[in-house]
Amino acid sequence: MRRGTFRDETVDYAAVGATQASDLMQYPPERSIPAEESWRIGSGEERFATAGEALLSWAAQREGGLTLTDVRPAPGPMYTGVGYDAEGTPIAPSRLESDQRFDADGTPFVAPGTTVRLRGRVRRMRADAELRVISVIEEPRRVGFTLGTVGDSVVSGEELFVLDWRDDDGVWFTVRAFDAPVALVYRLYPRLVRHRRRELFQRYLRAISPLYSSAH
Numbered sequence: 001m002r003r004g005t006f007r008d009e010t011v012d013y014a015a016v017g018a019t020q021a022s023d024l025m026q027y028p029p030e031r032s033i034p035a036e037e038s039w040r041i042g043s044g045e046e047r048f049a050t051a052g053e054a055l056l057s058w059a060a061q062r063e064g065g066l067t068l069t070d071v072r073p074a075p076g077p078m079y080t081g082v083g084y085d086a087e088g089t090p091i092a093p094s095r096l097e098s099d100q101r102f103d104a105d106g107t108p109f110v111a112p113g114t115t116v117r118l119r120g121r122v123r124r125m126r127a128d129a130e131l132r133v134i135s136v137i138e139e140p141r142r143v144g145f146t147l148g149t150v151g152d153s154v155v156s157g158e159e160l161f162v163l164d165w166r167d168d169d170g171v172w173f174t175v176r177a178f179d180a181p182v183a184l185v186y187r188l189y190p191r192l193v194r195h196r197r198r199e200l201f202q203r204y205l206r207a208i209s210p211l212y213s214s215a216h
Helices: 045-056 184-186 192-208
Strands: 002-005 033-045 067-072 088-094 114-121 129-139 142-151 153-164 172-181
Touching: 002 114, 033 045, 033 192, 045 129, 045 142, 045 172, 045 192, 088 172, 153 192, 184 192
Parallel strands: none
Antiparallel strands: 002 129, 033 172, 067 114, 114 129, 129 142, 142 153, 153 172
């Protein structure tokens, strides 16, 4: 089990971790537009393991039409903290993170403190941004991570990507986000932020669940 968290004041928004708040949709960070979607993408341990490996190797971003460059792991060993069960009981000792993984082309897997550059287009608008991995979850039935904007983005905010293998054997993929408009066009027309987010959500879903059909 691994839970990693990285806090750094260089992100360009204040509400770090707010995507994990249960009331995000009702009370988003100031001037931000919240969004959340969940999809069942299959069932069983194999589906969960395959999707989790894809998620932590940046598949949602790379196969979602964005180009991932300049992946920079956090300097030095990362402290992962203590894992807890549903009742809040510690179930894993604190330790230093030393088992950094890499995909076939040598790109580091998602890890706390990693900074990346994403480039692409969403609804004919640029999607260039520098982002930092705020936290990572790797548990027997839950895998995910949080990305926060560092700079150069048309919006400022955070995204949470989570896979859950539930007790009924279903595997669910959830994305939660909040976006504060930065680019002038998004400040003038906030509805474009929602359109942009919807398209990104669909891209992420198709990347993690290639058999997904809009008819489902």
